[in-house]
Amino acid sequence: MGKTVLVVDDDPDVRLFNTTVxxxxxxxxxxxxxxxxxxxxxxxxxxxxxxxxxxxxxQSGIRLYRELKTSKALKDIRVIILSxxxxxxxxxxxxxxxxxxxxxxxEPEIYLEKPVEPEELAEVLxxxxxx
Amino acid sequence: xxxxxLIDDEPDILRVLSMSLKADxxxxxxxxxxxxxxxxFEREAPSIILTDIRMPGMDGxxxxxxxxxxxxxxxxxxxxxxxxxxxxIEALQFGASDFINKPVRDxxxxxxxxxxxxxxxxxxxxxxxTNDLETMCEIATEEFERKSxxxxxxxxxxxxxxVATDEDWNIVIINPGAQKIFGYSRAxxxxxxxxxxxxxxxxxxxxxxxxxxxxxxxEIPWQEMNIISKSxxxxxxxxxxxxxxxxxxxxxxVAFFQDLREIKRLEKELVNSERLAAIGxxxxxxxxxxxxxxxxxxxxxxxxxxxxxxxxxxxLKNGWQMIQRTIARTxxxxxxxxxxxxxxxxxxxxCRPNEIADDVCELLKExxxxxxIEIRKQFSPxxxxxxxxxxxxxxxxxxxxxxxxxxxxFDDGLQKSHHVKVATALxxxxxxxxxxxxxxxxxxxxxxEKLFTSFFSTKGPKGTGLGLxxxxxxxxxxxxxxxxxxxxxxxxxxIIRLPYEMxxxx
Numbered sequence: 001m002g003k004t005v006l007v008v009d010d011d012p013d014v015r016l017f018n019t020t021v022x023x024x025x026x027x028x029x030x031x032x033x034x035x036x037x038x039x040x041x042x043x044x045x046x047x048x049x050x051x052x053x054x055x056x057x058x059q060s061g062i063r064l065y066r067e068l069k070t071s072k073a074l075k076d077i078r079v080i081i082l083s084x085x086x087x088x089x090x091x092x093x094x095x096x097x098x099x100x101x102x103x104x105x106x107e108p109e110i111y112l113e114k115p116v117e118p119e120e121l122a123e124v125l126x127x128x129x130x131x
Numbered sequence: 132x133x134x135x136x137l138i139d140d141e142p143d144i145l146r147v148l149s150m151s152l153k154a155d156x157x158x159x160x161x162x163x164x165x166x167x168x169x170x171x172f173e174r175e176a177p178s179i180i181l182t183d184i185r186m187p188g189m190d191g192x193x194x195x196x197x198x199x200x201x202x203x204x205x206x207x208x209x210x211x212x213x214x215x216x217x218x219x220i221e222a223l224q225f226g227a228s229d230f231i232n233k234p235v236r237d238x239x240x241x242x243x244x245x246x247x248x249x250x251x252x253x254x255x256x257x258x259x260x261t262n263d264l265e266t267m268c269e270i271a272t273e274e275f276e277r278k279s280x281x282x283x284x285x286x287x288x289x290x291x292x293x294v295a296t297d298e299d300w301n302i303v304i305i306n307p308g309a310q311k312i313f314g315y316s317r318a319x320x321x322x323x324x325x326x327x328x329x330x331x332x333x334x335x336x337x338x339x340x341x342x343x344x345x346x347x348x349x350e351i352p353w354q355e356m357n358i359i360s361k362s363x364x365x366x367x368x369x370x371x372x373x374x375x376x377x378x379x380x381x382x383x384x385v386a387f388f389q390d391l392r393e394i395k396r397l398e399k400e401l402v403n404s405e406r407l408a409a410i411g412x413x414x415x416x417x418x419x420x421x422x423x424x425x426x427x428x429x430x431x432x433x434x435x436x437x438x439x440x441x442x443x444x445x446x447l448k449n450g451w452q453m454i455q456r457t458i459a460r461t462x463x464x465x466x467x468x469x470x471x472x473x474x475x476x477x478x479x480x481x482c483r484p485n486e487i488a489d490d491v492c493e494l495l496k497e498x499x500x501x502x503x504i505e506i507r508k509q510f511s512p513x514x515x516x517x518x519x520x521x522x523x524x525x526x527x528x529x530x531x532x533x534x535x536x537x538x539x540x541f542d543d544g545l546q547k548s549h550h551v552k553v554a555t556a557l558x559x560x561x562x563x564x565x566x567x568x569x570x571x572x573x574x575x576x577x578x579x580e581k582l583f584t585s586f587f588s589t590k591g592p593k594g595t596g597l598g599l600x601x602x603x604x605x606x607x608x609x610x611x612x613x614x615x616x617x618x619x620x621x622x623x624x625x626i627i628r629l630p631y632e633m634x635x636x637x
Binding site: 011013014016017020021024059084113114115116117118 | 422423425426427428429430431433434437446449453456457543
């Protein structure tokens with residue numbers, strides 16, 4: 001059984017695309033439609049990697065990423081952000097939350113902007129999961 | 132000590148008079164003839180002269196004439212003999228102050244001297260008084276000139292245009308500020324032109340109205356209007372004015388003009404830069420939207436490729452559906468763009484607004500239920516069949532209700548039980564009112580400000596950033612109104628009012 005990848009995105013089409021890329025490359029995908037669902041699965045199943053969207057209802061990717069990185073149990077889970085939002089916008093909102101009294105958190109190691117080529121996503125998956 | 136000059140050809144008289152006058156406290160000079168007397172007069176300048184009328188050589192009348200020529204304010208008393216009444220009268224005509232008869236009696240002399248003194252005193256007082264008056268007058272004139280100079284400079288250097296008229300509306304003052312605005316020089320206007328030929332009718336009406344009512348406020352509040360300059364240019368100005376009154380009588384008018392050209396230019400620039408910013412946001416918003424659409428196409432074709440490669444019908448089907456959904460999304464965006472940019476005729480036809488509202492609710496119910504959002508309907512039974520454009524109503528309600536559902540989906544208030552209420556009612560003035568109320572996320576100040584002004588979306592990949600703009604445009608084309616109130620964390624209420632026509636059946 002391959003490594004598990006949690007795909008968090010509110011757009012079912014994006015989830016289908018992401019899970020297909022995972023399957024085609026030998027990983028086991030799990031799906032979540034929003035941040036709240038995603039966090040529950042993260043705690044429950046401890047996947048090896050999360051592919052995370054940013055703008056979602058019921059807890060956005062901005063918040064989920066923050067909770068993930070500040071939780072002792074979850075902070076080592078690798079994260080790929082895949083969003084229509086530009087990287088600098090995401091970083092700006094994280095910076096604002098930090099200034100607002102939040103903890104200092106590391107930048108995401110991989111940030112992909114939609115649209116992404118399936119080959120590119122597959123490559124990134126391989127790189128991050130070390131194969 | 133008063134100086135007296137005595138002139139007589141008889142040394143005895145001189146001696147006697149001189150003794151008596153010295154005793155009275157005068158400084159006395161004596162001369163035995165007219166010529167000698169005049170010399171002394173020139174040297175000593177006495178204020179009173181007593182002279183005999185009949186003397187050899189230069190007589191008393193000649194002495195009198197010369198003295199009066201030289202110093203008119205000298206008192207000359209003539210001493211006359213018997214039967215000299217004609218000469219005495221002549222002397223009086225020449226300006227003698229008095230005459231006394233020979234032999235000179237002390238009593239008569241002292242009366243004559245007393246009179247002469249009084250005259251001198253009055254004359255000197257009068258002179259002082261006149262001098263004072265002249266000085267005062269000079270000071271007052273100077274002060275007045277200074278003040279009027281100051282005011283003239285004040286008027287001249289004012290940035291505002293100032294035009295003052297007399298009671299017949301003829302210009303008496305037009306300062307450089309006003310000349311600049313109107314393009315007329317002082318020579319063109321002063322004293323000639325009637326302001327009724329120069330000012331816009333609006334300003335004239337105000338001034339005339341003010342002039343007709345002497346009890347009204349004298350100052351007219353500022354208001355904006357356009358004046359036509361000499362070159363025919365229409366210039367935006369702020370106008371104020373007043374009629375000038377004295378004892379309830381109009382004596383003139385004054386008008387003030389502020390040139391608004393620079394302000395208007397800056398306002399225009401501001402609007403332009405805001406428009407540019409809005410275009411920038413549009414482009415950014417569209418790029419975001421198109422990125423998501425591209426992602427959909429890429430994902431779809433990826434799945435189709437896999438399906439073909441592996442002969443996997445499921446993948447093929449999923450991929451094809453994804454492509455179809457993305458095509459639908461593309462068409463949404465294109466249609467939104469089109470309906471936003473195109474004018475469309477409003478087409479009135481008979482319809483039942485409650486049914487349209489119900490259709491919209493049913494259409495969106497499934498999506499709402501997925502997120503545990505309750506849709507509440509509150510339709511007024513008074514609304515039957517009426518005439519309006521059902522497509523506009525459907526499009527507007529669909530947009531607002533799905534926005535309301537999204538506001539609930541996006542709301543962080545996890546404990547809330549979310550609902551969207553759709554209400555219809557008849558309003559006054561032949562209007563129908565629709566309210567869409569949600570208890571979702573509400574809007575902060577920033578979102579409220581941007582709501583209608585730019586292509587703006589809070590929905591990321593799912594919003595075109597055009598929905599609400601299209602809705603507003605359609606409603607305004609239908610001569611309706613759209614307004615909203617929203618509280619962050621509490622929810623939002625949108626109200627649409629549309630005018631309608633009765634159907635023929637009702």
